[in-house]
Amino acid sequence: MNDGRLPGDPERYFEAHVFVCGNRRPDGHERGSCAAKGSEKLRDYMKARAKEMGLTGLRINAAGCLDRCEHGPAMVIYPSGIWYKVETTSDIDRVLEQHLRDGGRAEALLVR
Numbered sequence: 585m586n587d588g589r590l591p592g593d594p595e596r597y598f599e600a601h602v603f604v605c606g607n608r609r610p611d612g613h614e615r616g617s618c619a620a621k622g623s624e625k626l627r628d629y630m631k632a633r634a635k636e637m638g639l640t641g642l643r644i645n646a647a648g649c650l651d652r653c654e655h656g657p658a659m660v661i662y663p664s665g666i667w668y669k670v671e672t673t674s675d676i677d678r679v680l681e682q683h684l685r686d687g688g689r690a691e692a693l694l695v696r
């Protein structure tokens with residue numbers, strides 16, 4: 585599958601677009617939720633840290649449920665379509681440095 589872009593499409597507005605699940609379900613829900621696992625604070629940290637690092641062309645957004653709850657706190661980065669499970673601020677640093685700054689992958693955090 586290609587990336588869906590066609591010849592003549594406008595330039596991408598962002599080089600990378602990060603969606604961080606911020607869904608919260610009631611305590612005890614069988615699927616759990618990313619917000620209950622701390623995703624909102626992790627997203628806020630990521631936004632602040634990306635700014636400190638001077639990363640450009642990047643947008644980090646809150647998202648509703650991304651339907652990968654069992655891998656939460658979940659995030660996905662487009663256009664690469666790579667999913668990560670991020671549980672700590674150190675995990676966020678790894679995604680920022682290894683994927684978004686260096687263009688590689690934070691291998692240990694990949695959701696496969």
Ligand code: FES
Pocket residue numbers: 605606607608616617618619648649650651652653654656658
């Ligand atoms: S609650 Fe986060 S992916 Fe569903």
